[in-house]
Amino acid sequence: MVSTTAEVVYQRPESFTDVHTHYCPGCTHGIAHRLIAEVIDEMGLREKTIGVAPVGCSVFAYKYFKMDFVEAPHGRAPAMATGIKRVLPENTVFTYQGDGDLASIGMAEIMHAAARGENITVIFINNAIYGMTGGQMAPTTLPGMKTTSSPFGRDVELTGHPIRMAEILAIMDGSGYIVRRSLHNAANIRKSKKAIRLAFEAQERGLGFSMVELLSSCPTNWKISVRDSMEFIADKMIPVFPLGDYKVSPSLEGLKV
Amino acid sequence: MAKELLKGNHAFAEAAIRAGVEAFYGYPITPSSEFLEYMSSRLPSLGRAFVQAESEVSAINMVYGAACAGKRAMTASSSPGISLMMEGISYIAGTEVPAVVVNVMRGGPGLGNIAPSQGDYYQMIKGGGHGDYFPIVLAPARVQEAIDSIELAFDLAEKYRSIVHVIVDGNMGQMMEPAELPPMKEISKEVPDWAVTGAKGREPNTLTSIYLAPEDEEVTNLRLLKRWKEIEKNEVLYQEYQLDDAEILVIGFGTAGRVASSAIREAREEGIKAGLLRPITLAPFPQERLIELTKQVRRILVVEMNSGMMLDDVMKIVKGQVPVEFYGRMGGMTPLPDEILDEIKRVAANKGPGSDDPRDEWIPRLEGRILGEK
Numbered sequence: 001m002v003s004t005t006a007e008v009v010y011q012r013p014e015s016f017t018d019v020h021t022h023y024c025p026g027c028t029h030g031i032a033h034r035l036i037a038e039v040i041d042e043m044g045l046r047e048k049t050i051g052v053a054p055v056g057c058s059v060f061a062y063k064y065f066k067m068d069f070v071e072a073p074h075g076r077a078p079a080m081a082t083g084i085k086r087v088l089p090e091n092t093v094f095t096y097q098g099d100g101d102l103a104s105i106g107m108a109e110i111m112h113a114a115a116r117g118e119n120i121t122v123i124f125i126n127n128a129i130y131g132m133t134g135g136q137m138a139p140t141t142l143p144g145m146k147t148t149s150s151p152f153g154r155d156v157e158l159t160g161h162p163i164r165m166a167e168i169l170a171i172m173d174g175s176g177y178i179v180r181r182s183l184h185n186a187a188n189i190r191k192s193k194k195a196i197r198l199a200f201e202a203q204e205r206g207l208g209f210s211m212v213e214l215l216s217s218c219p220t221n222w223k224i225s226v227r228d229s230m231e232f233i234a235d236k237m238i239p240v241f242p243l244g245d246y247k248v249s250p251s252l253e254g255l256k257v
Numbered sequence: 258m259a260k261e262l263l264k265g266n267h268a269f270a271e272a273a274i275r276a277g278v279e280a281f282y283g284y285p286i287t288p289s290s291e292f293l294e295y296m297s298s299r300l301p302s303l304g305r306a307f308v309q310a311e312s313e314v315s316a317i318n319m320v321y322g323a324a325c326a327g328k329r330a331m332t333a334s335s336s337p338g339i340s341l342m343m344e345g346i347s348y349i350a351g352t353e354v355p356a357v358v359v360n361v362m363r364g365g366p367g368l369g370n371i372a373p374s375q376g377d378y379y380q381m382i383k384g385g386g387h388g389d390y391f392p393i394v395l396a397p398a399r400v401q402e403a404i405d406s407i408e409l410a411f412d413l414a415e416k417y418r419s420i421v422h423v424i425v426d427g428n429m430g431q432m433m434e435p436a437e438l439p440p441m442k443e444i445s446k447e448v449p450d451w452a453v454t455g456a457k458g459r460e461p462n463t464l465t466s467i468y469l470a471p472e473d474e475e476v477t478n479l480r481l482l483k484r485w486k487e488i489e490k491n492e493v494l495y496q497e498y499q500l501d502d503a504e505i506l507v508i509g510f511g512t513a514g515r516v517a518s519s520a521i522r523e524a525r526e527e528g529i530k531a532g533l534l535r536p537i538t539l540a541p542f543p544q545e546r547l548i549e550l551t552k553q554v555r556r557i558l559v560v561e562m563n564s565g566m567m568l569d570d571v572m573k574i575v576k577g578q579v580p581v582e583f584y585g586r587m588g589g590m591t592p593l594p595d596e597i598l599d600e601i602k603r604v605a606a607n608k609g610p611g612s613d614d615p616r617d618e619w620i621p622r623l624e625g626r627i628l629g630e631k
């Protein structure tokens with residue numbers, strides 16, 4: 001007789017609902033969702049967390065997280081999160097926003113939430129394109145990149161330059177933790193999870209505004225294969241959007257997660 | 258409590274505090290700024306939420322958030338600011354969460370001016386934001402009535418999970434009047450079962466205004482419409498003055514209605530049987546009472562501080578049964594009692610048929626008066 005002991009090493013996080021997502025194959029939204037769910041599980045925050053979903057591909061994020069959620073107007077998630085956090089300061093409040101939502105229509109809301117030092121966490125999905133509306137130019141679209149509204153490639157003379165949100169938000173006095181990570185391979189996914197953990201730790205410690213920018217894929221609207229999409233992030237996006245810690249509150253330094 | 262001399266905007270804000278408002282989010286704009294200033298000095302010391310937002314767009318979305326958390330939340334602004342809030346107001350209506358918005362109306366369109374106006378009637382009463390929804394609209398005419406309207410607005414908002422507008426003009430926001438504030442109400446500890454507060458020991462709550470399947474949106478639209486029909490049945494408020502034997506019916510709301518009541522008193526002294534119907538709820542409109550009155554009165558005069566907006570609703574209800582006439586001032590002008598008295602006299606003497614658009618006769622009369630005032 002051989003006796004064995006079974007140990008669970010991988011399972012659906014408690015913070016996830018048991019449904020299929022509507023995301024396209026090769027889209028990294030699913031990975032970002034999973035990392036958030038794992039962090040919330042590990043920190044035991046599920047029963048006090050309120051998520052704020054955006055307008056964009058992740059408009060239905062609330063279907064995939066097993067926790068209280070609201071769905072904000074386009075770009076207004078930081079304002080809604082402010083409204084909630086100010087009346088429920090003991091709860092954990094996070095927004096999940098894409099680049100059109102956060103860096104274009106919601107630029108005022110995100111800047112002022114950071115300036116006020118709102119004690120909320122923002123997960124920012126930067127895939128350099130508008131996904132839900134069919135692949136138009138985003139505020140983070142790379143120079144020369146073809147989209148359905150920049151069909152000849154983004155001409156910076158006519159349409160301006162990509163906006164680097166992590167760098168901008170890091171200079172706000174109210175921010176406590178601002179970093180950029182990427183989801184294009186396993187090593188970077190692990191680093192992304194640590195960053196998400198620290199962002200929520202910052203909120204739980206009352207260190208002010210926290211944001212994790214995640215470089216993400218959109219094979220459908222980039223019109224390239226999934227594998228090429230991951231290479232596109234590594235070779236094309238990271239040079240424009242360098243990964244790194246842009247602001248880390250001294251209270252988080254040395255914290256092992 | 259005794260009556261005090263209170264400034265409109267301050268009194269409305271204190272009334273909201275005493276009604277248990279837990280969050281005020283706003284942006285400065287004349288003539289409603291004192292509302293925000295007052296809240297900034299009072300709410301933090303009470304441990305309640307106050308944020309001066311970066312814009313009206315942001316302010317209303319903060320209100321939306323706090324409303325989703327099941328808290329009494331409000332904002333106050335003035336016409337151009339309300340235009341910016343219309344996005345959030347539509348989302349609040351679509352999500353079916355309660356919130357109160359006070360509009361201290363000023364002259365427009367565009368930047369207009371900071372003088373008192375009723376030019377936002379269409380925007381406030383007919384929805385203003387996108388989609389099928391029906392706001393409740395209260396239009397008090399004096400500081401005391403506005404104080405009372407604020408608590409009523411919260412009660413109605415929560416009863417029907419609806420957006421409620423309290424509209425006053427700049428006169429009301431800025432004037433000082435003796436009024437009595439209600440006692441401080443204890444904040445309700447009750448958490449609505451739909452609110453997002455963290456899913457502790459229960460299934461998660463989701464609050465959204467998205468219904469991607471048209472079949473689902475239609476059911477939602479129908480639910481809102483049926484709820485509105487209930488509101489129409491239950492929540493109509495109006496004030497009557499000298500209507501028992503009235504032959505000339507004057508209809509006006511807010512300041513215009515209040516000025517009209519002075520004119521009616523003078524008309525009565527001159528032997529003209531005039532009376533006033535002043536809707537306090539513009540939505541729902543006192544439709545049934547107006548239909549009754551069309552069987553009693555000989556002629557109707559609608560008085561507004563706009564280009565004849567409520568006039569359209571009156572015409573729709575009266576259906577040509579009685580001739581309807583109109584007198585309005587626009588652009589931030591407030592009519593004087595004498596002006597309305599002149600109109601009442603003219604209407605009383607007019608035996609002619611009604612017009613399809615009473616504005617056609619009013620325009621030259623107003624032009625004449627503007628020339629005379631120069």
